[in-house]
Amino acid sequence: MNRLHSLVLGALLAAAVVQTAPAAAVAEFHGGPDHAGVFAGPGPDGFFKQLWRFNAGHMVVASPVLAGGVLYAGAKNGNFYALDAKSGALEWKFAADAPITSTAAVADGRVYFMSGANTLYALKATDGSLSWIRATGPDLPFDAMAGFNIVQDWDYWTSSPLVFKGRVFVGSGDGRIYALDARSGEVAWSFATRGRVRSSPATDGKTVYAGSFDGQMVALDMRTGKLRWSFHTLGTPVFPAGSIQSSPTLSNGLVYFGARDFNLNAIDATSGREAWHQSVKNSWVPSTPAVSEGRVYTGSADGRALFAFDAKTGKPLWNTPLDNLIFSSPIVAGERVYIASLGGTVFALKSASGEVTGYTLTEDRILSSPWIEDGVLYFGNNDGYIYAMSAGAHRFPGG
Numbered sequence: 001m002n003r004l005h006s007l008v009l010g011a012l013l014a015a016a017v018v019q020t021a022p023a024a025a026v027a028e029f030h031g032g033p034d035h036a037g038v039f040a041g042p043g044p045d046g047f048f049k050q051l052w053r054f055n056a057g058h059m060v061v062a063s064p065v066l067a068g069g070v071l072y073a074g075a076k077n078g079n080f081y082a083l084d085a086k087s088g089a090l091e092w093k094f095a096a097d098a099p100i101t102s103t104a105a106v107a108d109g110r111v112y113f114m115s116g117a118n119t120l121y122a123l124k125a126t127d128g129s130l131s132w133i134r135a136t137g138p139d140l141p142f143d144a145m146a147g148f149n150i151v152q153d154w155d156y157w158t159s160s161p162l163v164f165k166g167r168v169f170v171g172s173g174d175g176r177i178y179a180l181d182a183r184s185g186e187v188a189w190s191f192a193t194r195g196r197v198r199s200s201p202a203t204d205g206k207t208v209y210a211g212s213f214d215g216q217m218v219a220l221d222m223r224t225g226k227l228r229w230s231f232h233t234l235g236t237p238v239f240p241a242g243s244i245q246s247s248p249t250l251s252n253g254l255v256y257f258g259a260r261d262f263n264l265n266a267i268d269a270t271s272g273r274e275a276w277h278q279s280v281k282n283s284w285v286p287s288t289p290a291v292s293e294g295r296v297y298t299g300s301a302d303g304r305a306l307f308a309f310d311a312k313t314g315k316p317l318w319n320t321p322l323d324n325l326i327f328s329s330p331i332v333a334g335e336r337v338y339i340a341s342l343g344g345t346v347f348a349l350k351s352a353s354g355e356v357t358g359y360t361l362t363e364d365r366i367l368s369s370p371w372i373e374d375g376v377l378y379f380g381n382n383d384g385y386i387y388a389m390s391a392g393a394h395r396f397p398g399g
Helices: 002-020
Strands: 049-055 065-067 070-074 079-084 090-095 105-107 110-114 119-124 130-135 162-164 167-171 176-181 187-192 207-211 216-221 227-232 249-251 254-258 263-268 274-279 290-292 295-300 305-310 316-321 331-333 336-340 345-350 356-361 371-373 376-380 385-390
Touching: 065 105, 065 371, 070 385, 079 110, 105 162, 110 167, 119 167, 167 207, 176 207, 216 254, 249 290, 254 295, 263 295, 290 331, 295 336, 305 336, 331 371
Parallel strands: none
Antiparallel strands: 049 385, 065 070, 070 079, 079 090, 105 110, 110 119, 119 130, 162 167, 167 176, 176 187, 207 216, 216 227, 249 254, 254 263, 263 274, 290 295, 295 305, 305 316, 331 336, 336 345, 345 356, 371 376, 376 385
């Protein structure tokens, strides 16, 4: 009887372990598959103190991601780096076929990113060796403004991969959204839009959402790639397509995203019908919104400010003018929102009021979005460095 009791108890304990074991964590753009941009706090404030910086040799437009004590980021010289997060020491690097402006995803021992040649790479996270590679098609044409052809200044990023349930979802400059097997790189399905797809896919577990330079936000069946709905931005006379470079953020049953139609949009995730939109000072909204505690935050390019809206109604709550254009995406950690600007500054603001509580100033533009872990803020810079910052003095150095 005692032996039987032990066997039954052991079986029950084993079942409990199976039922409660957490899924393997994925480190990816804007903090997760919903792109909510929420990180465990607190984050730094005051005059941030530099812990280390790493010379990547060229502009770091991609956002760094941290997994297992290692920070991963690519640079525009085509090198992809793995760094010790505490010291900034190089662990390994990999040379890709083109500049890297895609934020990596790290899952199940692999690192995934897209190059500027529309090539998707899967590397072993331990040593940077190649697991597989998948080439997609060439970039579709893109006119940034009616009557103008200024592509290089306004096509800043390639799509960042989403890894979910054994598949990698990513957009390409060839206008397609791809689903690939995460282990082999085999294409499960692809969906064609009429514009470059720089937006990074997001998912609620059943549907994949992504935007295109054709001005469409699409919702696709995760398993088959079948279109569930599409929503077209309003566009403007100067920017008729209303192209979408922002990535979607999912929360409260809504899909939030910015566009070149000067709006932050909120769309019903099930039907694709508009819930609300808000003009952001007649400016592009390339930022991917962050959503936390009933508020949605976004940066504004020419508007040069960080905005907060009621996530359900779109009611403006506050906006804080900052020092320059904002293409970087905001994140939330604790009671702070963090955002970087083309003025080379990373700001910390109170999420409830927009009051600035800290910042650091660098020597070049910042397009990279921050990552926060264990109180340390990481970001890339156009000066060619990757930075790690912690909280600093609340009084300006020197008085």
